[in-house]
Amino acid sequence: MSALPWWRDRRRLGWLIQLAVGLVVLLAIALLLGNLERNLTRAGLRLSFTWLNDPAGFDIAETLLPYTAQSSYAMGLLAGFVNTLRVVVVGLVLATVLGVASGAASLSRNPLLAGVMRTYVEVVRNVPLLLQLVFWYFAVFLALPAAAEALRLPGLTLAKSGVFLGPVSLVNGELSGGWRLSLELAALLTGLVVYSGAFIAEVVRGGIISVPRGQWEAAASLGLKPTTTLREVVLPQALRVIVPGLNSQYISLAKNSSLAVAIGYPDLYAVAETTLNQTGRGIEVFLILLTVYLGLDLGISLLMNRLAHLVRIRER
């Protein structure tokens, strides 16, 4: 121990300040918890999770798990979570493809292509996502024709009964075959991908611009084509700027997927809302929701940080 008095010992003072701040935070949390406890007691409620094993009693429109109305609430929430995961995983991949393509294209020397991409980014970035989802669902997908007059594109059939990937046939006025996506899932995916794609495009554009012009010129002087330059010289260097930006876009996409409830897709939040209503277990349901979304986002962050570590520039 030094002979310095504690108020002049910078190290000790630092500790004390930390301690004081920690104390205040702890007190605030305790106050909130105490308040919660008191109000719950007054309302005759007690935290409990045993209801998770009770039969849920409601149906879920689409699920990848063997869920029925007799399954437990826990199973229902899990089915909802799998539905969320499905949207997030597919959405991440598609949004990345769209974002990278449009980000690179917005720097194109073709003014038409660059102009179209800039317009896309600016329009989509500046309209609220909820509005876009409702637009995609009610104005685009619900306006699709009936099965008999389905919109047939190569490998893709669009009708009121769903979006079908692969070959389909019309039997008794119903479409069958192929891989069917419900309109809710299709609208949610489209909305999320178009929206996140615009943000990712900006991240990618920023990343490419951050690579010094000299790199382009050097590659050109070696006789590389512009596309080869982009792929082999610029993008690898741009990635270290792009990846951290992508990380936050991915996290946003995962969180935004909870807007599914507005267009009837049974994601985790939608199932949780029904559960909350049937059981009255507001606090427990929200604790579960918070934990799951936090876990999902931390998971994405962790993977992206690993990726950022891989693409960092290695000094020689």
Added chain:
Amino acid sequence: MRRLIQRLLPAVAAAALLPLAGCGGGDTGIGAGRLAAIKARGQLICGVDGKLPGFSYQDQGNYVGIDVDVCRALAAALFNDPNKVEFRELTSSERFTALASGEIDVLSRNTTYTLSRDASGGNGLDFGPTIYFDGQGVMVPRASGITSLKGLAGKTICVENGTTTELNLADRFREQAIPYTPVKYQTGDQTYGAYLQGRCAAVTSDRSQLAAKKTSFPDPEAHVLLPEVLSKEPLGPVTVNNDSALADALRWVVFATMQAEESGITSANLKEKLAFARANPNQADLRRFLGVEGEFGKQLGLPADFVPRVLTAVGNYGEMFERNVGQQSKLKLDRGLNRSYRQGGLIYSPPFR
């Protein structure tokens, strides 16, 4: 340094846990004393649907409907002014949270009275008298040619999230082994919007609600209700558990409108009846009911003349029904189960004694 932390830690922990231990604290407005809080505020805060013709919706900027009238009746009883109500529009998923958190005083939003909603181990609510005995129905486009539940096998059905309807649908279709796909929306607007756009072969809800929503469709005649009634749906106002003062005041304000119909008192002949009661000391029942004598108002924490106030504001139950959902409204619903018990219905007020 480490010793310092070691010495401080228990103190910190104790300090942090102190608020948890000492559970005194002031009243937050949730639970006991809500009636007093409403009186002090000078205004009632009422949760309603707001988009359901006949029950609660806005007509030229004013809320009208039978659910709205329950709120207005309570406001009239408390403040002698049916307009001292602030209405908050809630979706079916939001309603119980809004009530439990104290954002609203009374929930009057075509809410079905069920065991799990009433029980303190469930939603922990307190139900007022049922003001509309309803049942769940299913509506389909007339052109679809579907005439019974069986015709919906393999079809998609639109339903609102967080309703008893959602559960009944699952139960009835499972019983009869009819496969179906539910598509659930957060609000009525989305549910009926998607149905009208052809997303679903049918939409299901309380029969009164289907009839009400139908009136706002572009072509009401193009839709029909299937004959099956899927469930019992007694609808009524709700308050939070463990607050008897407010629950009792609400309960007896609603019963007053029912008793008035039984006794033949309407908003039109109220003045006459009052004068008659004042002039005839031997009319004990009528005098007590109208607050000419006795302490009914005081016992409930309401003014002595709360019944005349309520009747002036909204009329008796029959008037409320006919004006909002009955023959004088667009809905033209039959009174059916909602007739007074004297006409073979279920509307019955316990005695004002």
